[in-house]
Amino acid sequence: MxxxxxxxxxxxESTTTTEPTTIATEDKLAQKFRSVTLQDSKDGFxxxxxxxxxxxxxxxxxxxxxxxxxxxxxxxxxxxxxxxxxxxxxxxxxxxxxxxxxxxxxxxxxxxxxxxxxxxxxxxxxxxxxxxxxxxxxxxxxxxxxxxxxxxxxxxxxxxxxxxxxxxxxxxxxxxxxxxxxxxxxxxxxxxxxxxxxxxxxxxxxxxxxxxxxxxxxxxxxxxxxxxxxxxxxxxxxxxxxxxxxxxxxxxxxxxxxxxxxxxxxxxxxxxxxxxxxxxxxxxxxxxxxxxxxxxxxxxxxxxxxxxxxxxxxxxxxxxxxxxxxxxxxxxxxxxxxxxxxxxxxxxxxxxxxxxxxxxxxxxxxxxxxxxxxxxxxxxxxxxxxxxxxxxxxxxxxxxxxxxxxxxxxxxxxxxxxxxxxxxxxxxxxQSLLDHRLQFKDYYQHVISSMRLLEIEPETIEIDCCSGFEQRVEFMFKNLCDESLTYKIAERNKGFFRQATFRIDKERSTIDRKSEKPVVFTATPAKIGKITASYSVTLSGFDALKTISITLNVKSVVGVDIDKLEEQQYQNIVDSFTFILSSKSTLGLTSHLLDIESFDSLSKLEQNILKQVTLDRVNFGKLAGANEIGNKASVAVLDAMYMWMKFLPDINIGTPRGRVLFSKLIDLIKFLGMDNEKAYEYFGFLFNDEYEILDYLESSVH
Incomplete structure (x- = not known):
């Protein structure tokens, strides 16, 4: 051998073996790539x-x-x-x-x-x-x-x-x-x-x-x-x-x-x-x-x-x-x-x-x-x-x-x-392959980026809401394409152990082609302030991402000092007392008062009245219509005001607002026909004792 x-x-048989060189050489395939002359590719296509x-x-x-x-x-x-x-x-x-x-x-x-x-x-x-x-x-x-x-x-x-x-x-x-x-x-x-x-x-x-x-x-x-x-x-x-x-x-x-x-x-x-x-x-x-x-x-x-x-x-x-x-x-x-x-x-x-x-x-x-x-x-x-x-x-x-x-x-x-x-x-x-792939990539990305898949209305919601009451926020999800879409909602920037800001109805669901469905977010804020949450909405199988945001401006009249109430809130409370005092009778007005301990003690109507007092201008004209048969509206307004009074820090009669509302309270006690002992049973949380109530009832100036 x-x-x-x-x-x-x-x-x-005659070929001898020599040690290979380590000098780089351009191989034949590389030479071919360099030398080949391409025709014009789809010129003008x-x-x-x-x-x-x-x-x-x-x-x-x-x-x-x-x-x-x-x-x-x-x-x-x-x-x-x-x-x-x-x-x-x-x-x-x-x-x-x-x-x-x-x-x-x-x-x-x-x-x-x-x-x-x-x-x-x-x-x-x-x-x-x-x-x-x-x-x-x-x-x-x-x-x-x-x-x-x-x-x-x-x-x-x-x-x-x-x-x-x-x-x-x-x-x-x-x-x-x-x-x-x-x-x-x-x-x-x-x-x-x-x-x-x-x-x-x-x-x-x-x-x-x-x-x-x-x-x-x-x-x-x-x-x-x-x-x-x-x-x-x-x-x-x-x-x-x-x-x-x-x-x-x-x-x-x-x-x-x-x-x-x-x-x-x-x-x-x-x-x-x-x-x-x-x-x-x-x-x-x-x-x-x-x-x-x-x-x-x-x-x-x-x-x-x-x-x-x-x-x-x-x-x-x-x-x-x-x-x-x-x-x-x-x-x-x-x-x-x-x-x-x-x-x-x-x-x-x-x-x-x-x-x-x-x-x-x-x-x-x-x-x-x-x-x-x-x-x-x-x-x-x-x-x-x-x-x-x-x-x-x-x-x-x-x-x-x-x-x-x-x-x-x-x-x-x-x-x-x-x-x-x-x-x-x-x-x-x-090089030709790279050029054509870039052509297709550019066109493909243009088509993909212009796809209309999911529309959400609105994308941003900011509303005032009332502390202690459940607040519902609704977005409308619209599927714009010819196939069903599966979405997933996730809160952004949420800490691992932090409780979700809102409860979401159907965090993951499917929307049929060319249809729409409401997606409801709910929260029950516990204190006054601003609550903000942002959510990403992703579609299964797509890179598409939408962002929706919710801001709740949480307000309350319950537990708030009289002089810190907004002007409209204060006026709503004054008007509420006026509405009760204008009732044709006192029938049933105090029937629920002693049962009121929290928001859950109130009926839906009473809760809505308290929300209106907190957030809006109360439509007393509409409420008056409910008083045509019995005192339904007056009972509801008094229950709402009683809830407000139970958590009132104090009534400072040294301030204009305090004097007005305290006067309304004494007028209410008189209107209800209560003596000082009865009044103390219902409103004792605002007085030291029944004798203090007696003094105010007998005084012509309060």
Whole structure:
């Protein structure tokens, strides 16, 4: 063996390995992006006339958000003829059963392409087996990181690790040049254990990603899937069947990105398509779309199963019907084609019992297993075999194999194998893609910001209210769109432990399309002052936010010093006494007085009178009408005034207001026909004793 790649390419026999440079180079894809000349993209087009933007206007608000990616992709697809260009890039896949070999600079012998000028590939895929001992219970992330660092140091600047994953001894690493890495998206990883009781000492890692994908499936790019396998070992005939069963289990676990690829004839699951294919539109939306003659046919095309599958690993297939000496003889004479006649895997592929739809390059290199340490010699305990393999599946015009071989790098009991490919695909020019996305973003944000969803009237309420009484505040919520809306109300700037300022009727509810509903806030303020609360109103599924605010100017006459009453409040109290004194009789006037202890002791009418005394000008003319039959209004007014008097701090007859109201009180006692003892029973809370009342009743001046 030499230090160069041993392969089916005669040219590679004379290729020498040199240490890679660390000088940054512009890769071919970057050069392509720089050199490509784009046509004028939809020169003079009107954005409003494209299908995507017309549908954006016609969709209900929730579907404007739900189908953003679909509409954006449909918008970008308008520029396929002008802004998407064909391109080619190279891939190098290296697979190696490490047998726990530590990261080595020997990788420098492998990373360069086998072409005479020794270029680097744009995409590198490393699939390792036995990175750590198979007796371990998990993969070793630090070892994987060490391998990533070693690979990056062997490559020029401008590469990055786009994916790394481990499954016990299995490790998959994907590196790409910076321009190509920007084209990789939707990376998905799946694993399956193949050991005893599905243990992961044997198994498979599937890594799949999209290359050049834009938006959803309509511009789905090129799907690529990497299968890193370590199948069951063994030289017995039964072991080959066990390996076939391993493949069947893998095929029944993972879907493949190419419909023609099957690991075994009876394995395979339907490809999982996570993109929604059917637009879920309301009848109203469909009618609008029909009225505007907009076609939705083909707006979301399902992906075609013509991706690329790269399969590699320690598949553990052996050379059968040949003894060890015969295998060594063919190997020494480089009669590799003769060896492959007895290769289990080659024969099973020929019989179509495994790997249908896959291809493998011509094996023109020595068996890769089993070697003794760093000696380069085969272990006499085992028959040499081609256990380590690389196969691929993909459209003929998309993938072309350039090289297939192995490297004489020692330390493990396996030799590394590698394959080089050229892949043809198409990319959206990055700058053009950015420009068009900004175009759509601006238009989309304009449409979204101008959506009329929910109207709240009014948005601000400021009212006077009465302390001690429940106050209701009502907002009208109006749904302006053609679908139901679910709203949620939350108080802003509310401390975690602070009690809510208002009780809200239906903090979270739904409003039917084109309808309205009242939302009521209630509070029972306990003291005089200003109460302010602000609320955010959010809509489920939308970023839209509205703010409403309530300010209550809380007032009261109860418990307030006479001289601190507002002028209208004072006048209302004076007029209330006058109204009572003008009653035609005293019938029933004192029937409730001794039962009054709090606001709750008052009837609704009496509470309203007390509120009017506090906040408004009392309509005594209207109340007089209620006195036509009995003294209903006078009783109510007296009960309200009695409530006021019970909590009155004092009556200071040294002030004008005090003298007037005290005089009204004495007139009321006389009007009710009470003597001093009776008066003290009802109004004793305002006097020292019944003798004080007697003095005032007998005095002509009070």
């Amino acid at each position: 030499t230090d160069s790649l041993t392969s089916n390419d005669a040219q590679s 009107s954005i409003e006339n494209l299908r995507s933007t017309r549908l954006l206007q016609l969709f209900n608000p929730s579907n404007k958000l739900r189908y953003h990616d679909l509409l954006e992709t449909d918008f970008l697809s308008e520029f396929q003829k002008t802004d998407i260009f064909p391109s080619k890039f190279t891939v190098k896949l290296i697979s190696w059963n490490l047998c726990q070999v530590a990261p080595t600079t020997e990788l420098a012998k492998m990373v360069k392409m086998s072409s005479p000028n020794g270029d680097y590939a744009e995409l590198y895929i490393l699939t390792f087996q036995e990175t750590v001992s198979l007796r371990s219970f998990s993969h070793n992330g630090s070892v994987i990181d060490q391998w990533c660092g070693t690979v990056l140091r062997t490559l020029p600047a401008g590469y990055k690790v786009v994916h790394k994953s481990g499954l016990l001894g299995l490790t998959t690493i994907v590196l790409a040049s910076n321009p190509l890495s920007a084209q990789i998206s939707d990376v998905r990883v799946e694993t399956v254990g193949l050991g005893y009781l599905s243990w992961y000492n044997k198994g498979c890692i599937s890594v799949r990603f999209s290359l050049g994908k834009v938006g959803d499936s309509k511009l789905s790019g090129l799907p690529i899937q990497i299968l890193n396998m370590h199948l069951v070992h063994g030289e017995e005939d039964s072991s080959a069947n066990a390996r076939a069963k391993n493949l069947q289990k893998i095929g029944n676990t993972f879907s493949l990105v190419n419909e023609s690829a099957h690991l075994t004839p009876d394995s395979g699951i339907e490809a999982k398509d996570t993109i929604e294919r059917t637009l879920d539109l309301s009848d109203i939306e469909l009618q609008k779309i029909s009225n505007e003659s907009v076609s939705i046919s083909g707006i979301s095309e399902p992906p075609v199963g013509d991706g690329i599958v790269l399969l590699s690993g320690d598949l553990n297939f052996r050379i059968s019907e040949l003894g060890r000496d015969s295998i060594l003889s063919y190997t020494n004479s480089k009669s590799f084609a003769e060896l492959t006649r007895y290769d289990e895997l080659s024969n099973m592929i020929g019989q179509k019992s495994v790997f249908q739809g896959f291809q493998e390059g011509v094996i023109n290199f020595p068996p890769t297993f089993k070697l003794k340490g760093r000696s380069g010699e085969y272990d006499i305990k085992r028959k040499p075999a081609y256990t380590d393999r690389i196969l691929y599946c993909g459209p003929q015009l998309t993938i072309k194999q350039l090289e297939y071989g192995s490297y004489p790098v020692y330390g493990s009991d396996h030799l590394p194998v590698c394959a080089e490919f050229e892949i043809s695909t198409a990319f959206f020019h990055p």
